[in-house]
Amino acid sequence: MRGKQLLKSSSTLLGMIVLGGTVLSACGSAKQTADNNNGADALQLKVMMIQQGPEPPKPDNPSFLKLEHYTNTKLDITWVPxxxxxxxxxxxxAAGNLPDLMLMRNTRASAQMNAQQSGMFWDLKPYLKDYKNLSKLTSVAIQNNNVDGHLYGIPRERVLARYGLIIRKDWLDNLGLSMPKTVDDIYNVAKAFTLNDPNKDGKNDTFGIQDDKSMELLKQIALYLGAPNGWGIQNGKVAPSFMYPQFKDALALLRKMNSEKLVNNDFPIAPKYDYFNQEKAGMYFSVIDDGDSRHTDLLKADPKAQIDVQENFDGPLGQRVRANSGYDSLIVIPKTTVTSETKLKQILGFLDKLGDPQMDDLFNMGVQGSDYTMDNGKVTKIANAPGVLDIVNFKWDDQTAGNQGDITPLRVKIIQLFKDNEKLAVVDSSAPVTSTTYNTKGKQLDQNITDAEVKYILGQIDDKGWDDAVAKWQKDGGDQVIQEYTADYNKNQAQK
Amino acid sequence: MAIVQTSPEKQLVRRKLVKNNRALHRRFKRHLMFYFMLLPGVLYFLIYKYVPMLGVLIAFQNYQPFLGFAGSKWVGFQHFTYFFSEDTFWLLFRNTLILALYNLIFFFPLPIIIALLLNEMRKEVFKRVIQTMIYIPHFVSWVVVVGITYLLFSAEGGGVINEMLASFGMQKINFLLSDSWFRSLITFQVIWKDTGWGTIIFLAALAGVDPQLYEAARMDGAGRLRQMVHITLPAIRSTIVILFILRLGSFLDSGFEQIFLMLNSMNREVGEVFDTYVYTMGIQNGDFSYSTAVGLFKSAVGLVLVVGANFLVKKFGEEGIY
Structure with a gap:
């Protein structure tokens, strides 16, 4: 019958399509190994590491070779974008096929928290004291990685007071304005940037603040107004910031700014940095080191552009700086691959060496001769040098340690702000506590609240809609999360 | 001891069986080479399709990677009962179903219509060129398609469509951040990307129609439209039916990449579907067992639809897929 024949020819075609699909779905990560002059006694390690640049570092990158040589290791790195x-x-x-060393970013998210709690990784707490550098890990970083009293990896230390405002200094000057110091100032400057032609081109083509789906603007405004950073302690309970009245004030302010077009209304889908780099927006909120690292193209394209940063805003509770948790990611050692304590100690020795001053300088500046030249202690970058690239992701100790090398005045200011403002840093109170409910439902709960925030700011829902969303959050498991966090918090307090 | 007597009928049956068996054996021997050539294909399906299917068993466990498949606790239908009792279930079900219906109503007939139109074309060259042109979007990845959509439809980033609307003095429409435009956009993307590709099979079917039928019809005075209705359409009917049944099997597959890339806070209410939910719960939330249960449910629905449709089609005297 004809139908059958037709089916035959069409199924051949279908087969081709399927085959094409299989061939196309290629592997998305690159492997890297290097021939080094390290002998047979070198420690061989399989590592999974994050790649933030467009390409993974080459195996003959001078910094990489020096790192291997200094630590006497042979690294087999899988770079994952x-x-x-x-x-x-x-x-x-999930697959259980783990390397010797792995970087974990979302250490408090369910999948990775479950893995930690199930005992998949070595508890490193008892070993730290035996190592020269590892024993100096900051207590904040250790505390915030507390999982039932254990530490399942080496936290990469980060300065606490990292968040603030990045702003176009030349736009401020053009309009005769001074650096914003309060939330009201932020609003006024945003308005001036939108209406008063800060770039003096005679066109109405700018707006105040760029925001994106991480909604850093909301988080920081809420904090300046007195809400906690993520989670706070309210009447003896660990409570989320969105249950504080000050958070509602921040939401209302953002709603106002969005309706007046001082903030880009497409923030839920807008890429970070783009509007600022295109000179459409004059401010954004982020980690302030972005101010120095994310705008090289902008500064090249427009030599008049000047970028400045600000962290100190006055508010009802005094100056407060949104802090991270004092660490970024954990470097974990899986028990399934590293089965013996001897190997574990070797790996810890490797990590310990990465905290040596020589390695700090390497992470900051690269290798002398190929990345920079040194003249009477003054460091000069070599143009088109290979650079440290993503190898810097191995650095776990103090970001400001070691010779910073050839850096911009803005960078100097940023590092100074980090140091000066450490005491103003407000840390998320939920960082050192755990909750089983959050582990299973957290992602969904967070998403529902974020969606409600966006809808409220864009005027899609009213006060009642927002209150309903919070009530639904409580009912869907939020109340239970609060309860479990509080219980764990009280337990931690009792141990102190 | 009694001697077991075998009746003549039984003996006959046995002889027949032996004969059949022998014939089978002989056939096997004669085509040994063919079976050998079949082997890689069979192995491929066994190793990469059938063995991994055993993994669905974790839907009935509380799978913990560290404990492994053997060590994890069995919980029966717990994940399913939880899923069906959630509000989310109906949201997902509604969204997935509506998107699938949009797809079936607006997308499915299009390749047939385009194939018929192409078939009526007189200039062969022209037909070929158009065919090639409309295939091309199929090879563009979803990431790029969504990127193009953003460029065209964005309201603030200078999207072409909105600039046009504005120049006509009309209100800008925030297509990308709106729950009322989401389904239309998704369906429009599918149409743009895969209509051309979908025509291939129908064109192949059309090529198989006996030209003598058309000649005879023309003799009897049938015009173009009449030929189409009475010859072309009946000729490709079985192909349409088969493709329809196959499509029902993937009825609830909403195209993960496409929807995931288009989702945001403003359209999640209408955009969250089974596929994106499985991703959120499984890969992002690490709830492997639960997300497997959701995925398994989706596949079961697909299977029921295919078997049901096939049954109905056969009832109506068509061929079906098996």
């Missing part, structure tokens, strides 16, 4: 990194970690955990 940042956009898919967390998914790849979760999939690797």
């Amino acid at each position: 940042a956009t898919t990194y967390d998914d790849k970690v979760n999939a690797t955990i």
Whole structure:
């Protein structure tokens, strides 16, 4: 019958399509090994590491070779691009096929928290004291990685007071304005940037603040107004910031700014940095080191552009700076691959060496001769040098340690702000506590609240809609999360 | 001891069986080479399709990667009962179903119509060129398609469509951040990307129609439209039916990449579907067992639809897929 014949020819075609699909779905990560002059006694390690640059570092990168040489290791690194990194970690955990060393970013998210709690990784707490550098890990970083009293990896230390405002200094000067110092100032400057033609080109083509889906603007305004950073302690309970009245004030202010077009209304889908780099927006909120690292193209394209940063805003509770948790990611050692304590100690020795001053300088500046030249203690970058690239992701100790090398005046200011403002840093109170409910439902709960925030700011829902969303959050498991966090918090307090 | 007597009928049956068996054996021997050539294909399906299917068993466990498949606790249908009792279930079900219906109503007939139109074309060259042109979007990845959509439809980033609307003095429409435009955009993307590709099979079917039928019809005075209705359409009917059944099997597959890339806070209410939910729960939340249960449910629905549709089609005297 004709039908059957037709089916035959069409199924051949279908087969071709399927085959094409299989061939196309190629592997998304690159492998790297290097021939080094390290002898047979070198420690061989399989590592999974994040790649933030467009390409992974080459195996003959001078910094990489020096790192291997200094630590006497042979590293077999799987570089995984940042956009898919967390998914790849979760999939690797699920498959159980783990490397010797792995970087975990979302250490408090369910999949990775479950992995820690199930005993998949070595508890490193008892070993730290035996190592020269590791024993100096900051207590904040250790405390915030507390999982039932254990520490399942080496936290990469980060300065606490990292968040603030990045602003176009030349736009401020053009309009005769001074650096914003309060939330009201932020609003006024945003308005002036939108209406008063800060770039003096005679066109109405600018707006105040760029925001994106991470909604850093909301987080920081809420904090300046008196809400906690993520989670706070309210009447003896660990409570989320969005249950504080000050948070509601921040939401209302953002709603106002969005309706007046001082903030880009497409923030849920807008890429970070783009509007600022295109000279459409004059401010954004982020980690302030972005001010120095994310705008090289902008500064090249427009030599008049000047960028400045600000962290100190006055508010009802005094100056407060949104802090991270004092660390970024954990470097974990899986028990399934590293089975013996001897190997574990070797690996810890490797990590310890990465905290030596020589390595700090390497991470900051690269290798002398190929990346920079040194003249009477003054460091000068070599143009088109290979650079440290993503090898810097191995650095776990103090970001400001070692010779900073050839850096911009803005960078000097940023490092100074980090130091000066450490005492103003407000840390998320939920960082050192755990909750089983959050582990299973957290992602969904967070998403529902974020969606409600966006809808409220864009005027899609009213006060009642917002209150309903919070009530639904409580009912869907939020109340239970609060309860479990509080219980764990009280337990930690009792131990102190 | 009694001697077991075998009846003549039984003996006959046995002889027949032996004969059949022998014939089978002989056939096997004669085509040994063919079976050998079949082997890689069979192995491929066994190793990469059938063995991993055993993994669905974790839907009935509380799978913990560290404990492994053997060590994890069995929980029966717990994940399923939890899923069906959630509000999210109905949201997902509604969204997935509506998107699938949009797809079936607006997308499915298009390749057939385009194939018929192409078939009526007189200039062969022209037909070929158009065919090639409309295939091309199929090879563009979803990431790029969504990127193009953003460029065209964005309201603030200078999207072409909105600039046009504005120049006509009309209100800008925030297509990308709106729950009322989401489904239309998704369906439009599918149409743009895969209509051309979908025509291939129908064109192949059309090529198989006996030209003598058309000649005879023309003799009897049938015009173009009449030929189409009475010859062309009946000729490709079985192909349409088969493709329809196959499509029902993937009825609830909403195209993960496409929807995931288009989702945001403003359209999640209408955009969250089974596929994106499985991703959120499984890969991002690490709830492997639960997300497997959701995925398994989706596949079961697909299977029921295919078997059901096939049954109905056969009832109506068509061929079906098996």
